[in-house]
Amino acid sequence: MMDKRALRARLRAIRDAAAPVSMVVPAAFAVRLSPGLIVASYVAMGGEVDPTPLARAAADAGCRLALPHVVDRPTPIRFLAAGGTLVEGPFGLRQPGVDAAELAPDIILTPLVGFDRRGNRLGQGAGHYDRAFAAYPAAWRVGIAHAVQELPLLIPDPWDIPLHAILTEQEWIVP
Ligand SMILES: Nc1nc2c(c(=O)[nH]1)N(C=O)[C@@H](CNc1ccc(C(=O)N[C@@H](CCC(=O)O)C(=O)O)cc1)CN2
Numbered sequence: 001m002m003d004k005r006a007l008r009a010r011l012r013a014i015r016d017a018a019a020p021v022s023m024v025v026p027a028a029f030a031v032r033l034s035p036g037l038i039v040a041s042y043v044a045m046g047g048e049v050d051p052t053p054l055a056r057a058a059a060d061a062g063c064r065l066a067l068p069h070v071v072d073r074p075t076p077i078r079f080l081a082a083g084g085t086l087v088e089g090p091f092g093l094r095q096p097g098v099d100a101a102e103l104a105p106d107i108i109l110t111p112l113v114g115f116d117r118r119g120n121r122l123g124q125g126a127g128h129y130d131r132a133f134a135a136y137p138a139a140w141r142v143g144i145a146h147a148v149q150e151l152p153l154l155i156p157d158p159w160d161i162p163l164h165a166i167l168t169e170q171e172w173i174v175p
């Protein structure tokens with residue numbers, strides 16, 4: 001059994017030591033966008049990769065943007081309409097106010113702590129995206145990370161739902 005906590009600590013350190021990268025929107029992402037689709041992005045914190053180029057491409061294509069709204073570790077995240085004033089949330093996050101409209105995402109962009117080429121993912125360990133993926137099984141799941149966050153193999157837990165694609169500053173990976 002892999003020690004996920006130790007792995008997470010190591011990968012966060014690797015991620016936070018990496019030079020900031022700016023993402024180029026892959027054609028394979030752009031072709032998926034169409035007016036009215038709901039794209040859940042995130043507000044990067046710490047050493048996370050900034051998904052703004054993808055969010056902007058989505059908005060330019062007429063998609064509606066949502067952002068995760070976090071209450072605490074045990075409470076499932078909800079995706080709320082972006083565009084209003086962001087407020088401070090737990091874990092140092094910036095997020096929509098609790099009164100923003102809840103949206104059901106068609107595409108979910110998720111920041112990764114670690115990943116492998118099969119689409120297995122290591123996140124923050126609160127199960128927020130695991131549960132969001134289970135709640136929206138039809139959504140297209142796109143992970144975003146620095147290339148150095150790749151692992152040779154991550155053994156998935158029974159509840160893990162794999163990513164459809166992973167974007168790094170070097171590659172668009174489709175498992
Ligand atoms: N930018 C961003 N937004 C996000 C997430 C995320 O990982 N990144 N989430 C992902 O689920 C959800 C929020 N859940 C979270 C759950 C736990 C921790 C957490 O334990 N943070 C650590 C520091 C983490 C780090 O350095 O990466 C802490 O507060 O000690 C953060 C977010 C939704 N929004």
Ligand SMILES: Nc1ncnc2c1ncn2[C@@H]1O[C@H](COP(=O)(O)OP(=O)(O)OP(=O)(O)O)[C@@H](O)[C@H]1O
Pocket residue numbers: 004121122123124125126127128129130131134157159160
């Ligand atoms: N569909 C679900 N419903 C309820 N709890 C879940 C579900 N999926 C996962 N969990 C719980 O959430 C926690 C997730 O831990 P895990 O180490 O897999 O997180 P992770 O891979 O870092 O992903 P995440 O980004 O979702 O935190 C586990 O305790 C697990 O039991």
